[in-house]
Amino acid sequence: MAEEGQQPSMTWLFFSPSGRIGRLPFFLSWLFWFLVGGVFLMQMLKNETEDTALALWTLALIVSGVLSTVSIAMLAIKRLHDIGYPGPLALCLFIPVLSPIVFIALCLWPGTKGQNEFGGPNNGPGH
Template sequence: MAEEGRQPSMTWLFFSPSGRIGRLPFFLSWLFWFLVGSVFLMQMLKNENEDTALAFWTLALVASGILSTVSIAMLAIKRLHDIGYPGPLALCLFIPVLSPIVFIALCLWPSVKGENEFGSPNDGPGTRSQ
């Protein structure tokens, strides 16, 4: 467990379900994963006639896809905590018809003011209330 008052880390931001994050960090983190996938896809298209390079970039795209899926689920859980809802609702992001609606809602829904059952606003690791 992290120490009280410690600054949030990138590992906490991308891969931990605890705490809360606001709208901007949620959107920027999602945008980061979108750009990573886009770079790998661009490299695949650029190297479509070279078997070795295509295999490498395809593997990189698949790996980033797995990492980004896990990360976006953790980000959605923290964002749901920030608006006062339980984390399991993040599963709605995996329902094809609902996912764009849920994503837009998570980007636009304002944070709960003050502390809630998931901690204080913009909590990092170790600052979650018990």
């Protein structure tokens, strides 16, 4: 994570497995990726008769899908750290039947107060 006293970066938030995040940053990050995918999908539907534009928007959707999958795994790891669980449990988000349950739990389960084995709490919103 960022050094003591430094603000965490967007790169850390979306693509680093280290540290902890609260409920609100976790949910808002998911919402961000959902909206990005929605915008690209809308553009694909809008340009379905234009081959070049459709190909470019499809590529953009695929790239955003890969980036969002990696990012969501990193976000889940940090969220699991916040509630005191190990990061590999984030794999549960990729099991179809468990995914919605795990997502809701990560959005609602409060983080541990103070220091835990994964570091200090995030000073941002969501705790």
